[in-house]
Amino acid sequence: MSVRHLLDIESLGTERIVQFLDTAEVFFDVSRRKIRKVPTLRGKTVINLFFEASTRTRTSFEIAGKRLSADVVNVSSSGSSVSKGETLLDTVKNLEAMRPDVLVIRHSSSGAPHFIAKHSSASVINAGDGTHEHPTQALLDAFTIRRAKGAIRGLIVTIAGDITHSRVARSNIHLLTRLGATVRVCGPRTMVPHGIEQLGVSVFDDFSAAVEGADVVMMLRIQRERMGEVLFPTAREYSRRFGLGRRVLSNAKPDAIVMHPGPMNRGVEIDPDVADGPQSAILDQVEAGVAVRMATLYLLAGEAGQSPLS
Ligand code: CP
Secondary structure (H helix, E strand, O other): OOOOOEOOOOOOOHHHHHHHHHHHHHHHHHHOOOOOOOOOOOOOEEEEEEOOOOOHHHHHHHHHHHHOOOEEEEEEHHHOHHHHOOOHHHHHHHHHOOOOOEEEEEEOOOOHHHHHHHOOOOEEEEEEEOOOEOHHHHHHHHHHHHHHHOOOOOOEEEEEOOOOOOHHHHHHHHHHHHOOOEEEEEOOHHHOOOOHHHHOOEEEOOHHHHHOOOOEEEEOOOOHHHOOOOOOOOHHHHHHHHOEOHHHHOOOOOOOEEEOOOOOOEOOOEOHHHHOOOOEOHHHHHHHHHHHHHHHHHHHHOOOOOOOOO
């Protein structure tokens, strides 16, 4: 099965999602070896084009490309001619002229990677576009859940916080419902999109009820930078009603895992003793990110019939 771009989860079939997750298992093992490098993408060029800040996604795509022996170049808006007013299309056309194999793009405008894919002969990976999707985050989240729980089908996953502005929530809802999880969402009504039930989730107003019996509790960051107006009274009030502390977490299954895509607002949506506690899978998510991004680069830029490790 060949795949040209990874733009969203919504248009990926179940078989394809499982292919990404299974391939990531191979690269997870590579990342735990003493020598964490394979020749798979030797001679290929990956450009990471980040128009928004990132720690985890950008670093893990760079490490993923380097572990696959690709040549990796990082471009950010502040250090490029974007800061002089060059358009997105001109930027991409100029990078295209250097013949990259893969463009990894993060942009504040929903749909930017789809636009680039229409004008690019390179494979395009969406590393987060506005409030739309963050497909590799959902894949690494599913990978983390599958490793912790053995399977995704039949699990109860509670996603809580600023659902409206979260591309992570949208990608996870598409992926987890497709793989057979029961997905609950919870947050202030001002941060839960009207009609989200149509995506196959149930909406909860009460956080303790949303967490009751859950196998996975996924907390989301309040995205103040995407809010045009104030959507909650104070951080203290938000934390009191929707922050994950040990008391609320005790409603979940005893072996439930806690997830957060990062960056965290400690003391707002999650208490430090939960973020750093025994049920936290937050750093497991970060480790999974490298394996999932290696799998993504291999599936998009590897030669037909090429095995993952050669
Ligand atoms: N989860 C995530 O996208 O983190 P970064 O913004 O640091 O890449």
